[in-house]
Amino acid sequence: MIGAGVLLLLFSISVAISVGAVSVPLQTVWSILINQVAPGTIEQDWSKGREAIVWDIRFPRALLACLVGAGLAVVGGSLQAVTRNPLADPHLLGISSGAAFGAIMVLMHTGMFWGLITVPLFAFGGALAATLLVLAVSQFASATSADRLILAGVAVSFIVMSLANVLIFLGDPRATHTVVFWMLGGLGLAQWSHLIFPLAVLALCGTYIWINARKLNAMTVGDETASTLGIPVARFRLMIFVVGAMITGVMVAFSGMIGFVGLMVPHIVRMLVGGDYARVIPASALFGAIYLLWSDIIARTIMAPEDMPIGIVTGLVGGMFFVWLLRRRAR
Amino acid sequence: MIAGHLVAKNVCWRPGRNQPFLLNPVSFEVYPGRVLGVVGPNGAGKSTLLRMVYHYQKPTSGQILVDGQDLWGMSAKVAARKVAAVLQEQPGAFGLSVRDIVALGRTPHRSGLSSEGARDAEIIDAAISRMQLEALVARDFDTLSGGERQRVMVARALAQQPQVLVMDEPTNHLDIRHQLEILSLIRSLGLTIVVSLHDLNMAADVCDAILLLKDGHSQGFGSANHVLSEQLVSDTFSVTAQRQVLSVSQNQHLTFHLPN
16 A cells, blocks of 8 residues: 555656656656766756756755645644544644745745745744644633534634734735735745745654554543653643644745645545554655646646646645535435 | 452542542551442442542552551552543543453553553453453444443453452443343452442442441441441432341342331
């Protein structure tokens, strides 16, 4: 299963690089990639321009799609366990909105005073604040049950988006279109030099989540049962929320708000590999990456040569999936 | 599995410093392999008491001792190796298989990174066959019936290899056949068991000792014949209770009526 997934991932990356305004044959894609890693192994029969398109633009973009898709799917899957809520998703819980708020704050008002890392840091701060706000609201409204937690998330999401809109309204109108990009989600700003941030965060936080797969399994039974298994329930849940905010923050900082990946992917993965989180986490990362690659391929080709924001694609697909899920749960 | 000796010494609980006690000091002792039934009307403090025994809610004062060791002086993980619980909460909608759930019982015995060892697998399989779940191991927990789910949750607790097992109303929502199965199971486990039950006749049948609670106060602790007397039961549940001898089996049986 995992082997097939990895092959599918490699194939999807190749297609994502090959497809676009200028179509590059798959063979050339691989020749360029191999030549970049080990120069001189393959005789160059392609133009410099093609090489630039493949190596400087499309490859980092495909990798960013992988990282963002994997990250959001892993966050969604782990939040679902600790909230015991199959509908949990960083987007629905308002975490993405918080991250976008942080990013907009930097882009339109404070400027990047700490350099490149400013945006992800603020996005993380915003994501964490929104997370804590959701938890506080659900406590305050005694809305700890599964469905009401989502409502708390939606409420916080609305509030945070309004505040973000205030920031946009007060900001320089010329910068507005950059910000609209953040609102709709897009991978078009991918650059090699930026990839290290999402990669590092995903590697660290994703590993933490995977190590704790057994605790995630226990959390799906219930707080008290998990506690009788020796798990410090409140502390562990908070850790997952903080780690989830970190991943979401850095992903939103580089790709904007891409919704429903965290909701959809873990569900599909559970149908394929079962419910054990030791398998759900890595499989979610894999299929999240594949899912976002194909979403980006669709977003780039459906209105070519225009790049449609990828958030539109995932929103459309995810929204319909959400409806299907509600129907399934109702039965 | 070794049954533990459970002692509660004046345990009590209140939610906050200036709030009234939801459970006033209560003491009891359960010898290894014996079954203690906790009964009482709704809001009597049964759940509060059970939560202190399964290491979820720390007693405001008092001690719970398993084989002489203070349960609340241990880390959560060590306590989890002593006391397991079968509660009413159940997993749902996450696609865990029966084996996944039973395997959870090994959690307190394993460190963070270690994968399931041969010994863990052996214990898990033993718990599965003990509960006659072999045919269901690969099934999605969500697709099981109420009685099967309860057996899976017991198997999960057995995989934890506890000395004491706490069960919170294990017969709830089960039909008569499955209620009887669970009860005979309780008797056959050979563990020290603390179980809360609603049905007093069932409790009298299954338990070696009864703890009767009302409004956070102990009304009596001892053998069923002694504690479940007409007088005490009538007072505690605000009913008229009558103890009768069934004509065929000659067993004692309580009947209840609204007082006139």
